[in-house]
Amino acid sequence: MTKGSDRLPAAGEPTRCRQCRRVLPNQRTGRPREFCSQACRQWHWVGKQRAAELQLSEHELIVTKETLDQLHDELYVLACAVNDAERDLLAGHGKESARELREILEWLLEAARPLRDRELPSG
Ligand SMILES: [Zn+2]
Structure with missing residues (x-):
């Protein structure tokens, strides 16, 4: 092993x-x-x-630029949504209504879903 x-x-x-x-x-x-x-x-x-x-070691891999760019884009969108959520929560001082919290959560989920639903690169 x-x-x-x-x-x-x-x-x-x-x-x-x-x-x-x-x-x-x-x-x-x-x-x-x-x-x-x-x-x-x-x-x-x-x-x-x-x-x-291709005689690659187990620590090397080849990824298309397109796949990597897309992943970076999705990570960027998620990072922005995390920033927005943090800012909103900070501004709310813990007094957000359930509806406001739900909006924050949905915003985050919307940004995170593409990462969850990613198709595996096909080669
Ligand atoms: Zn799997």
Whole structure:
């Protein structure tokens, strides 16, 4: 067994899909799951094959500029929404109505959803 991505999670650390990093449900019996889905298992395998072809180490990967730009854009939108939410909460001095809190939360969720719903890059 090698170090790095094959290491077992520390106590209290959730187990994550080795492909998309989603947290996997707790599992008490059987062989621990490594992937959240069959699709992730396949993408992981494909990635390993391509890395071998290109002689990349397990710590290197090739991402298209478009994919990386899109991820940065989505992270930027989320960061702005976090800033907005912090500013609104600070300005509200804990006296926000349930409706105002809901608006803040929906704003944040709207910014975070694209990251949750991301499709895995197809190569
Ligand atoms: Zn996954």
